[in-house]
Structure formats: C-alpha cells, structure tokens
Amino acid sequence: MAAPLDSPALPPAALPAAPRRRLVGVGLLLAAIVAAIPLSALIGSASLPPDAVLGILLHQLSGGAVGAPCGPVASTAEQCRVWTEVVWGGRMPSVLVAVFVGAALALSGGTLQGVFRNPLSDPYLLGLSSGAALGASLLLTFQIAPANSATLLPVFAFAGALVPGFAVYLAASGRRHSPETLVLTGVALSAIFSALLATFLFYNPAAGLQLSFWLLGNLQDESWLRVGIVAGAVVAVGAVISLHGTELNILQLGRDVAESVGVDATRTSRRLILLSTVVTAVAVAFTGVIGFVGLVSPHVVRRFVGSNYRWVLPVSGMFGALFLLVAWDCAEVILPPVVIPVGIPTAFVGAPFFLYLLYRRRSGDP
Amino acid sequence: MSAAGDAPADDAGSPPTGLRFSHVSVAYGARAAVRDVSFSVAPGEVVALAGPNGSGKSSLLRAAVGLAPRTAGVVLVGSSEQLPERPRERAVRVAWMPQDEPGGENVPLEEYVGYGRYARTPQWSLPSAADRAAVLAAIEAVDLGEFCGRGMAELSGGERQRARLARTLAQEAPVLLLDEPTAHLDIGHQLDVLGRIRRYAAERRLSVVVALHDLNLAARFMDRVAVLSRGRLVAVGRPSEILSPALLEEVWGVLAELRRDARTGEPYLLPRLAPPVGEVRPAGPRRRVHVVAGGGSGAGLLRTLFEQGFDLSTGVLPLFDTDTECARELSVPAAIELPFAPIGDDALRHLDQLLGAADAIVVAAFPVGPTNVANLVRLRSWVGRRPVALLAQPPGARWDYADGTATAVREELVTLGAVVLPDPAAVVGWLARLGARPPT
Numbered sequence: 001m002a003a004p005l006d007s008p009a010l011p012p013a014a015l016p017a018a019p020r021r022r023l024v025g026v027g028l029l030l031a032a033i034v035a036a037i038p039l040s041a042l043i044g045s046a047s048l049p050p051d052a053v054l055g056i057l058l059h060q061l062s063g064g065a066v067g068a069p070c071g072p073v074a075s076t077a078e079q080c081r082v083w084t085e086v087v088w089g090g091r092m093p094s095v096l097v098a099v100f101v102g103a104a105l106a107l108s109g110g111t112l113q114g115v116f117r118n119p120l121s122d123p124y125l126l127g128l129s130s131g132a133a134l135g136a137s138l139l140l141t142f143q144i145a146p147a148n149s150a151t152l153l154p155v156f157a158f159a160g161a162l163v164p165g166f167a168v169y170l171a172a173s174g175r176r177h178s179p180e181t182l183v184l185t186g187v188a189l190s191a192i193f194s195a196l197l198a199t200f201l202f203y204n205p206a207a208g209l210q211l212s213f214w215l216l217g218n219l220q221d222e223s224w225l226r227v228g229i230v231a232g233a234v235v236a237v238g239a240v241i242s243l244h245g246t247e248l249n250i251l252q253l254g255r256d257v258a259e260s261v262g263v264d265a266t267r268t269s270r271r272l273i274l275l276s277t278v279v280t281a282v283a284v285a286f287t288g289v290i291g292f293v294g295l296v297s298p299h300v301v302r303r304f305v306g307s308n309y310r311w312v313l314p315v316s317g318m319f320g321a322l323f324l325l326v327a328w329d330c331a332e333v334i335l336p337p338v339v340i341p342v343g344i345p346t347a348f349v350g351a352p353f354f355l356y357l358l359y360r361r362r363s364g365d366p
Numbered sequence: 367m368s369a370a371g372d373a374p375a376d377d378a379g380s381p382p383t384g385l386r387f388s389h390v391s392v393a394y395g396a397r398a399a400v401r402d403v404s405f406s407v408a409p410g411e412v413v414a415l416a417g418p419n420g421s422g423k424s425s426l427l428r429a430a431v432g433l434a435p436r437t438a439g440v441v442l443v444g445s446s447e448q449l450p451e452r453p454r455e456r457a458v459r460v461a462w463m464p465q466d467e468p469g470g471e472n473v474p475l476e477e478y479v480g481y482g483r484y485a486r487t488p489q490w491s492l493p494s495a496a497d498r499a500a501v502l503a504a505i506e507a508v509d510l511g512e513f514c515g516r517g518m519a520e521l522s523g524g525e526r527q528r529a530r531l532a533r534t535l536a537q538e539a540p541v542l543l544l545d546e547p548t549a550h551l552d553i554g555h556q557l558d559v560l561g562r563i564r565r566y567a568a569e570r571r572l573s574v575v576v577a578l579h580d581l582n583l584a585a586r587f588m589d590r591v592a593v594l595s596r597g598r599l600v601a602v603g604r605p606s607e608i609l610s611p612a613l614l615e616e617v618w619g620v621l622a623e624l625r626r627d628a629r630t631g632e633p634y635l636l637p638r639l640a641p642p643v644g645e646v647r648p649a650g651p652r653r654r655v656h657v658v659a660g661g662g663s664g665a666g667l668l669r670t671l672f673e674q675g676f677d678l679s680t681g682v683l684p685l686f687d688t689d690t691e692c693a694r695e696l697s698v699p700a701a702i703e704l705p706f707a708p709i710g711d712d713a714l715r716h717l718d719q720l721l722g723a724a725d726a727i728v729v730a731a732f733p734v735g736p737t738n739v740a741n742l743v744r745l746r747s748w749v750g751r752r753p754v755a756l757l758a759q760p761p762g763a764r765w766d767y768a769d770g771t772a773t774a775v776r777e778e779l780v781t782l783g784a785v786v787l788p789d790p791a792a793v794v795g796w797l798a799r800l801g802a803r804p805p806t
Contacts, residue, residue: 117468243490246481246484249470249471249473249477249481250481250484252468252469252470252471253467253468253470253481254464254467254468256428256433256464256467257464257467257481258453259431259432259433259453260431260433260453260457260461260462260464261453261457261461261481261482261484261485261533261537262453262454262455262456262457262458262484262485263453263454263484264452264453264454265453306471306472306473306517307471307472307473308471308472308473308477309471
C-alpha cells in the first residue's frame, strides 16, 4: 500500500517522509536523463559546434517551427544537411536506443533478481543476452531475411534467449541450487553461445557478422525504426513487469508463503522470466550483448528507494537508462576517434561490482 | 468480516461448517508422512496439533493449503466444500502461517501485512478501504499498532513473528492453520500470542489448528488436542481427556507425570529427566529402593532415583515434612507418622513391609532426633538382609540431636556392612553395580 494508512497510532509525519524523499530522488533521476539526452548528442566522432547540434535538435523536435535548421551557426545548406543527418539521423537514435536498452536490461535484471531471489542475477550473467545474440546471428549467418531486418532480428533474438531462459528456470527449480550455481550455469551457457556465434562468423564471413558488435555491444548503427521498436517493447513490457511489484515482494518470502496468500508462484515466475526474456531479446537484437547494466542498476537503486520491488523495478529502468547513456558517452570519448564497444565501459564498472556483491554475500552480510 | 460470505449464518440447523480432514494421507515419493488422518474443527474452536518432530504435523497443515502432496483423502472447508486448487481462491478460505520463512524485503509493516490481502484485492488494483481496514485490524489484533510505518527489518524476532500472524489474520479466511506460531517467542509472548489467537478465533468464529510442541500450552489454550505419531492420528479430544503419562510415553518416549493445575483444573505434564547418555540404567525388572530420610534431606535423592527409573518407597516420615510432600508428588509409597510424635508401632510395621519389598536401602543425610531415631535403629535388623548405603553427613554440621544414639547406630550399621557414599550420583552408581535382584 503506497497510500498512507489512516491509523490513529500513526505519528503524523512518520510515513510520508520516506515516500517524499523517494519521489524527489525519482524526479532528479528523470531530470538527469532528460538533460543527458541532448548533452550526449553533442558527443561523437565528428566534431560539430555544440550550438549547431542543439539548434538542430530544437528545430527537429519542434517540427521545424523553432529556430533555423542548423541553429544560429552560419553554414552552407549542404553542410547543414550533413550535420542534420549526423545529429538527427545518427546520434539521436543511438542516444535514445541507449536510453531504452539501458532501461530494458535494468528492468530485466531487477526482475530476474526478484524471481530467482538471487542478487547475482542479470540477463548477461544468466546467459539470456548471449542466447539472444546467437538467435539474432542466425538470421545474419544464413541470410534468412534481408540483413539487419529491424523486425525479424528481435524475433530471432527472442527465440535464442528462450533456450537459456528455460535452462536457468530449470536450474533454479532444482532442489539443490545456490545463487552461485545459477550464475555459473549462465556463464557456461554464455560460453557455449559465444563459441557458436564465433563459429557462425567463420562459417560465413560475408554475412556481415561482427563479433565485437555482438559480444561487446554497439550503439553506432541505430535508426529511428529501431528506437521505435525498442521504446515500444520496453515501455509496454516494462509497464507489465512493474505491475508485478507486489507479487515479487511476496515471492521473496518463498514459494510456500506466496502460494498460501494466493500468488500462483509458478505461473508468476514463468511469466516474469518470459517478459524479461522479451525485453532482453529486443535490446540485444539491436545492440549486441551489453553486460552488467541489469546487475548494477537494481542494486544501486535499492540504496535509494529501499528494497520494495514496486519501486525497485521502475526506478531501476530509469537508472539503467542513465547508466547506459553515460556508458555510451564514455565509449565515444575514451579513444577518439575510435568508438569502442559500449559493453567495455559497462564491464569496467559492472564486473568489480559483481565481485563486490559476490564477496559481500560470502562474508555473510545480507 | 468478508469471510461471512463463505460461512453460513450461525443459526440452529445450519450445516456444520469449519474445517474437516477426511482420511488425509500425504507422501513424499515413497515416504509416507501422514496416514489416513481424519478430524474436524468447528467454527470458533482451536485445536492443537501435537506430536514429536517428524510426526507429520507440518505436512498435514501444508497438505491443506496444497503445499504438500496429498495422496488420499480430502480437506473440506465450510459446508463440505473441497478446497479449491487455485492459490487465489484457496487463500480466501484457508490462511496458513509457516514455521519459518525467508526474511523478505524491508517493506513497511502494513504493506507486509497487506500481502495477506493479495487474494482479496482484484488483480492490478490498489487496496480498497476494506483491505486497509482489515490490515489495521490484523495489526491491532497482534498489538503492533505502534510499529505502523516501520520497515520489517527494523522489527525484532518476536515482533516479526507477530507481524506474520497479522498477515495470516488479514487473509480473513474462516480457517487458520498455524505451524508453531510460538517458535522464536519468549514465554511471555507465547502466552500472549496464544491468548490472542484464542480470543480472535472466538470473536470471529474461526476454525483454528495450531501445531504446537508445548503440551502444557496446548492444554492451557486449546479446546482440543489432536496427537499425531508417525503420521497417524493416535488421539484427539479435550486435553484433560487424552493427555496421560501413557500417551506421552507411547508417542514421545518421555516419562512424565500428569498434574492438575489447581486454579484451572487443566492437566499439565512434568517430564522426568532422561538419564544422561551412557549412564547405566537398571536392567531387567525395575528395582525397588527404600529411602530413609526426613526434614527435606531425601527430596533430591528421591527425585534422582525417580528419574533413573527406580521403584521407590520411603519412610518413616512425619506428615507435612518436605520429604513427605516430595514422596506424595512422585507417588512414592511412604510410611507416615504424625509430626513431632515418636515413630509408633503401626508406622514401624509399615516400614518393615516397605523394607521387605525393597532390593536396596539408602539412608539420606538427615537430622536425627528422639522422634525419628527409630528409623536408624530399625535398620540394624535389615543391614545383613539388604544392601544398605548411607549418605555421608556433611562435615562439621550437627545432625545428631539424639544424645549420641544416632551416631552410635550409624557407626554400628557401617561395621555391619553398610557403605557410605558421598552424594546421590554415587548412590545411582552403587545401585547399578548391585545388578540383579538379590535372593531373599
């Protein structure tokens, strides 16, 4: 119950304080995302004048009503056309895909951590991401459809992610499993899928399969169509997942308690794993495998909003969006003019965090 | 109470409601945990489910909520309505509180208790005013009102236990199944929680089954007790009717005495201590030991020998002596004389009978005066016929108030073959070494 209860025993200011602080935090997070989007558009391999970039964004967002096409900076029409193409046709889709993929991975991670009651869960560590990448790569390797088909890639990715999804579900249902077994199962599956992916590359070198893209993530070649698909999937699935906050909270008390108060634990778990698989697949289909966003985001968010899943899930999505966006900015500026795969900065942050979680668990700290 | 819709009105002639286990069996694979158990619980009635560890208590309760594989029989609620399979439908009919559960997330108390409303709140909708009222009522019922707004992680173990009970109550189911609701609670909270369950069940006409290890709490708070042993129901009925030393020995393997609480008339059980592992217990027929004592000197010895399983007798003791009380409580036959009177012939005859029936005689370190010196004197004629042990008198303490007669007789007994032992433990060892019954 988010609404404060009218209890006579309740001191007047006791309950509202925490939700208010949470709301302020969420507001700040949203503001940071909104601010980071245009700022991220300033960054890229070609150096464009910042006021020109902002002018283009303003002009495009207002549907041509506000400002000159390329802002106040004088330039030829041809230069303006190229700049607009770089900013609006290239950078903005990448930035927005980063936002929605970040949200997708974080939502997926938060959900999996809840379903498996395992703080080490993450679509990357559980092998869902590499399964999705393998599925998508099938499409390219065997040229089943026009390469990079924006609509078929997610479908293949989903089919691929179902395999590890089912496998970890079985592993978690087994009688003897620890958080570590689950993650190690995922790691082993990841290794198999990555090896198959590499095999496909060598089987058909002309298929346009870039190993670094698929294994480390890339946001360079995005389009507005992809933005639309990822955004639609993340918003729709994310909303459904977020509605399961109470169920996830109850599942933390164990299957028995959940069933006794009326939660169908098996069906709910399956449904949530399936939804996580869907968002992961859509994300991976367009960006390749990006690790640790799903692991880090929910844990960071818990520090600020507490461990209630009704808050953790949506706020994780927001945090993941910001996290991947910043990671993408870093990927663009670390080794200019080369843009490194975005999975590299996320791994630099996420892998040490993973070790921290692992050893904190070991030392018995909750 | 929204459960009112499920339970018919409480007027005469309405079909029996409540909870009914009918020939329920539970098995995990080949291992049977519950076999053919049948009993019912009326509305407003609280029944304790007792039995040793592994007797099937938890399994029976879990089977009722679909968490343990029921291989035969049915669980009925209300007017012979079988429990639905779907968790959501079942949760409004039966609420279950497990023995233990994982910590869960640090949500505020009222949200946690609100989990109990899950099945009553339509999916995807916010809790209604009725939900909030039920949550607050449940929190009040366990007296946690002051903790509203606090996170679950901030509560103590006992408070969390009561919060779990509140969550179960918030389900507003007509049937409550509570698995060890007093585990982790101190004695004060045990009494408090069981009392609340009692009152809540009576007020709301709930059928309650409480798995309980403590038989005395069961006798005190429960209408009836159902006793499980190795998955079978071996007794069910009012505590005063079914609780007996025989049942305790049969089901739990515990030797105990049954007392009656003078204030309530309810029975309570006083277990004997089991002999320490490895200690010699008397083999074959239980041997009879006569204890000569007085002034409270024999109580410890009587208790020790009683717990070791010896048949006992004692005397001659004055009426109202501490040792006399002890003998009475342990149902040990005793030769009695009036207080402050010298031991008379009748008492001595009784003593001779008791000594004759005994296989060994132990003399406690008791103060001897003119009235009871006859006890020692009488032993002179028995010391050759029965093994006799004397507990050493504490050094320096005055015990002979009979002008030296007592000391003289005691020394005479030793010369005639009585042994002197330092403490009751040594007596146990001495009796064990005596072995088989000596020929008379």
